[in-house]
Amino acid sequence: MKVFASEIEAVAKSAMTAHGAGDWQALEVARAVARAESFGNVICGLYYLESYCTQLKTGRVDGQVDPVVSRPKSGQVIADARFGFAQPAFSRGLPQAIEAAKENGVATLAVAHAHTCTSLGFFTEQIAAAGLVGIGFTNASPVVAPPGGNAAVIGTNPISMSLPDGGMHWDFSTSAVALGKITMAKAAGEKIPLGWAVDDTGAPTTDPDAALKGALVSAGGYKGWGFGLMAEVLAAGMTGSVNSLDVSGLKLPDGKPHDLGQFYMLMEPGAAFAARLSRVADAVAAQEGARIPGQDRQSMGEIEVPDALWAASRALSQV
Numbered sequence: 001m002k003v004f005a006s007e008i009e010a011v012a013k014s015a016m017t018a019h020g021a022g023d024w025q026a027l028e029v030a031r032a033v034a035r036a037e038s039f040g041n042v043i044c045g046l047y048y049l050e051s052y053c054t055q056l057k058t059g060r061v062d063g064q065v066d067p068v069v070s071r072p073k074s075g076q077v078i079a080d081a082r083f084g085f086a087q088p089a090f091s092r093g094l095p096q097a098i099e100a101a102k103e104n105g106v107a108t109l110a111v112a113h114a115h116t117c118t119s120l121g122f123f124t125e126q127i128a129a130a131g132l133v134g135i136g137f138t139n140a141s142p143v144v145a146p147p148g149g150n151a152a153v154i155g156t157n158p159i160s161m162s163l164p165d166g167g168m169h170w171d172f173s174t175s176a177v178a179l180g181k182i183t184m185a186k187a188a189g190e191k192i193p194l195g196w197a198v199d200d201t202g203a204p205t206t207d208p209d210a211a212l213k214g215a216l217v218s219a220g221g222y223k224g225w226g227f228g229l230m231a232e233v234l235a236a237g238m239t240g241s242v243n244s245l246d247v248s249g250l251k252l253p254d255g256k257p258h259d260l261g262q263f264y265m266l267m268e269p270g271a272a273f274a275a276r277l278s279r280v281a282d283a284v285a286a287q288e289g290a291r292i293p294g295q296d297r298q299s300m301g302e303i304e305v306p307d308a309l310w311a312a313s314r315a316l317s318q319v
Helices: 005-018 023-038 046-058 086-104 121-129 179-188 208-213 222-237 273-285 307-316
Strands: 002-004 068-073 076-080 106-114 133-138 159-162 169-172 260-267 302-304
Touching (some): 005 046, 005 307, 023 046, 023 086, 023 121, 046 307, 076 086, 086 106, 086 121, 121 133, 121 159, 121 260, 179 208, 222 260
Antiparallel strands (some): 002 302, 068 076, 133 260
16 A cells, blocks of 8 residues: 555544544654655554554543643753654644744753653654754663663664754664564564574574563663663653663553653854865765765655555554
8 A cells, every 4th residue: 555644644634643642743743754654664664553543542642631841941941741642742842942942052852751752763763853963862761671681771872863954864873773673573484693682591692582572672781771871861861751671562551651752963064174074075975885974865756565564554543
């Protein structure tokens, strides 16, 4: 089935309002769902819609709460999601954060006590669209073990960075792979590559079921582990939200709210910024097959959505 992003947004919004979300809150989340799908990020798109709807019904996420935005210092903005979705809280806090960054040269935006934000790049690209450098961090339920360990301590803990004018954009988990790829492999009856996960004894495994009973590993070993820890302390410590250790599975139908944090840095580029970026970009472009991450990325006009997923998504909007 090929559909337009606008159709995905409309179906996602309708599904969430049918399950109890407020109109503007559902729209903010639906925008993120459609944006993810338009760039082929299926794990952060319609794949999450059923979970959102179920958790709206059980009360694990509050779809009608209004975020509270404060600015305790000139360069510090806090958007308290109040156990609601991350997207509405970010959208309410972003204008003040942009203003603060342009006043001070740099500012931070802490989104506190929020539902999982899924695609972190959705947020940093909005910072870049305002002419600022955007860097974001978040944490998630514990699925990643420390190097040499066998028990999960931190989440996939993504980091994202976006530069103005499409100069660069990347968004990736600090784990070797997103958890969704393990669950999708299990559902498809497929093996996973070595280097993605360990079983509950700490031994590397290609069995997705053993991986789900064990833990993912960090991308790049100790290096990725360090980046994951950085995301953890910023997302939890700078927002007052919970550690990964204290969050149950993100897609579980009920239980305590996620209570996760996202932490963003907004920086105004200096006079030399464009020239220094161009210097690196030109050196990369001179090498056949090489590119700057996210350079010239374009959203798809029509999006291929599996028939079963599209039918299930539309059914959610008809409850």
